[in-house]
Amino acid sequence: MSTYSLSDGLASGAPRLSRAPLLGSWVRESGIGILASVAWIAFGLCCLWWEDVGDWSRTHSLGIAAFVIAAVALFGTVGADYLGPAGRALRQRAPWLVVLGVFLTLWEVATAKFAWLPLPFFPPPQSIIEVYTDDLPKLLDSVFASVKLQLGGYLIGATVGFLTGVSIGWSRAVGYWVHPVLRFIGPLPATAWLPIAFFTFPSSWSASTFLIALATGFPVTVLTWSGVASVSNAYYDVARTLGAKPSFLVLKVAIPAALPHVFVGLFMGLGSSFAVLVVAEMIGVKAGLGWYLQWAQGWAAYANMYAALIVMSLLCSGAITLLFSIRDRLLVWQKGTVKW
Amino acid sequence: MVASAALAEIDAHRAAGAALDIEQVSHAFDIDGAELPVLSEVSISVEPGEFVALLGPSGCGKSTLLRLVAGLDKPRSGTLREDEVRITRPHPSRVVVFQDPTLFPWRTVWDNVALGLEAQGILKSQRHRVDAALDLVGLSDFRTAYPHQLSGGMAQRVALARALVNDPKILILDEPLGKLDSLTRITMQAELVSLWQRKGFTTLLVTHDAEEALVLANRVIVFSDRPARVKADIRVDRPYPRHRGDPYLADLRRQILGLLGLDATW
Known part of the structure; x- marks a missing residue:
């Protein structure tokens, strides 16, 4: 049986090398964090920019939450060196944060904003949040x-x-x-x-x-x-x-x-x-x-x-x-x- | 109390080996209905405190004899006695060290050594004996290690400590150094001799290495091919520590190899 964990595989290579100049290594180490932050800002903007096609009460809060997560991703990865193990853990998971942000953005756009996916069967993220708060x-x-x-x-x-x-x-x-x-x-x-x-x-x-x-x-x-x-x-x-x-x-x-x-x-x-x-x-x-x-x-x-x-x-x-x-x-x- | 009785028994035998009498012992295995004789009327009488090496071609039945002495199997015919008491089942006064250390992988080194005392229900009052046994083999620093963290030589030393902690009257060694590298082997041979001299237990050593037998034992018994019979019983009257290059031992070695059918090469 082999030992394998996703985060190890993705993040081990990039941040360790340090033969490039300081700026280059900084971009490499924090670049994915910045990307993650961009993805989550995009998700937040999507929530707030367009009108929902349906009636969902949590759209606004979800957008705000997305901005908060974007901020955490940005400062957490850029300032990872000052945050100890938590910073390292965040930096390691940054690729996943990018993917999640992109996925949520697509999901939001395809359901709540333009209804590309048939609506009652594919609810937007905010309606699931609504279930957790109201039910x-x-x-x-x-x-x-x-x-x-x-x-x-x-x-x-x-x-x-x-x-x-x-x-x-x-x-x-x-x-x-x-x-x-x-x-x-x-x-x-x-x-x-x-x-x-x-x-x-x-x-x-x-x-x-x-x-x-x-x-x-x-x-x-x-x-x-x-x-x-x-x-x-x-x-x-x-x-x-x-x-x-x-x-x-x-x-x-x-x-x-x-x-x-x-x-x-x-x-x-x-x-x-x-x-x-x-x-x-x-x-x-x-x-x-x-x-x-x-x-x-x-x-x-x-x-x-x-x-x-x-x-x-x-x-x-x-x-x-x-x-x-x-x-x-x-x-x-x-x-x-x-x-x- | 059972515990104190067992303790008294162990203390009584401290520092003294037991006599072992093997009388007309024959044994056979059933293999697919066919009878395969492995021991044929073997008789050996071992004095208390003797170090006896059993030497013979591989697969001749030496290890079977050890299992009979340990009480793990019963012979087809003949009797085995420890201090005039017939051997019918295993007893901690006769402990075996096998070729593989067979440490319990789920126990730490300390817990492995404690196994015998725990099985006899006297561990609580006798914990110091475990520490002492670990000291004896020089592995006190590894008490919390697990067997997979040990080298082959260390594992075999733990197995030795696990046997010695019971203060056996007869120590049964089934090629315990067979799988070790030659350097570790020489070190452990010396350790075995000094342990035996200090503790005074009777020792039975199965080996296929004539030199090892001659360096360690004060009696070498040579077996024939299967079914094993006693072919020669050789006294080795040399003081310890013995020298591998001793011409007397070299001469004995030539004789023994001759008995094993290897004259041409020597």
């Missing part, structure tokens, strides 16, 4: 509902999957009975259970928790199991000659050795549980971001859908970031892990 309570409620459901189901699924995986990997008897069941039920997409689950469980919440746990549990089980099964016998030999009892072999040898696999399982389980979460919320649960999406579609409130999608993607990405940082803490002993 915040409902959106926050949905976020909390989703996080609660996801967290409960995921934790149950991960725990059960981990324990099952360790048991199958360790004990032949458990493997004999559980393995066929796992092979039969595991590959079934958890969403296939939806109709049955919503009938048989007392509440839609418990049904969804079960489904999310199921979606999480399968990959966690399989990878924990394969992790435990692939632990080298040499480790057990060493521990046994040093006086280890079976419980020590499981807890202090098999499990730590299997952890890298377990985290791959946890990562895969997280991905598939997101899918189940959204579907469950769209179909059965009357709360959460999935439900919010469905509700917004019912009202043809497309801006709300985009707003919810952005929040959802931030949450999912945040969950994966969290998982990876837990992994990095627990697996510091590993060389060369993927940066997320």
Whole structure:
């Protein structure tokens, strides 16, 4: 697995070289920052210059915000040397600021100003901002509902999957009975259970928790199991000659050795549980971001859908970031892990 | 208390090796239903505190014998005894250092060395023994390092410390220096001898290197090809530290290589 991060790749070459005269190197180092600032000023001007084709209340504030960001980009990158790590970080991300500014400008022009893109389906940036300011309570409620459901189901699924995986990997008897069941039920997409689950469980919440746990549990089980099964016998030999009892072999040898696999399982389980979460919320649960999406579609409130999608993607990405940082803490002993 | 009993036991054996009796031991492996004999009626009697090198052609079954002594496998026939007590399972009084250091990569150097005491449940009261063992192999500065940060020689020294921290009565070395570069190897041979002299444990060393056997051991046992039988049992009565160029050792070496079927080249 290779280590790769976008900002490293883009920004490492240019600012380091210093064989050109002072002015030249200054332009090279701050040029992209100035470009970013120009892009954001263009975005702000677009907001304020032309009349909107529709009725949006946040156009003016958005324009002002764009100027503020332009100012931060300009002074932050030009004066990066005086700002320490924050300045360096900003300078490194300056290329992205340029791209974002250009993208927002195009988006603004193509929607709010000239309606090149059909309007209700492609809302302008200011209408999405409007959702965040005016529909915040409902959106926050949905976020909390989703996080609660996801967290409960995921934790149950991960725990059960981990324990099952360790048991199958360790004990032949458990493997004999559980393995066929796992092979039969595991590959079934958890969403296939939806109709049955919503009938048989007392509440839609418990049904969804079960489904999310199921979606999480399968990959966690399989990878924990394969992790435990692939632990080298040499480790057990060493521990046994040093006086280890079976419980020590499981807890202090098999499990730590299997952890890298377990985290791959946890990562895969997280991905598939997101899918189940959204579907469950769209179909059965009357709360959460999935439900919010469905509700917004019912009202043809497309801006709300985009707003919810952005929040959802931030949450999912945040969950994966969290998982990876837990992994990095627990697996510091590993060389060369993927940066997320 | 279990802990104090174990502690007393370890202290009682401190500074003294155990006697090892291998009587008429035969062993075989099942490979696809076919029986592959690896040891044939091997009998060796080792005095407490002896340093015995087991020498033989590669794949002859020396390592299998070590696994039997360690208690990791049971012989098909014959018995092994440590101080008159029959060996049936692994015990921390007989610790193995393998050819690969097999350090646990998820543990720091200190935690790796502490493994035996932790497994026996006596780490809390015996932490100083871990520090002492690390001092002994000269790696105190690396206590918080992870195995992937160590060189091959350092890793093998950690493996040695992990064995010694248990104060073994019998130290079982399965070609522990086989994969090291020649310089590190010579240094560690000297370290092994001085550790053995200080601690007094009985040592069994499997090696394929006649010179190493002669520099380290006071007894060299030469095995035949598989299934291994004892071909010769040679005493090496020379004081330590020994010189590689010692004509007496050179003569013994020629004899041993002859036993291994290499006369023509020497």
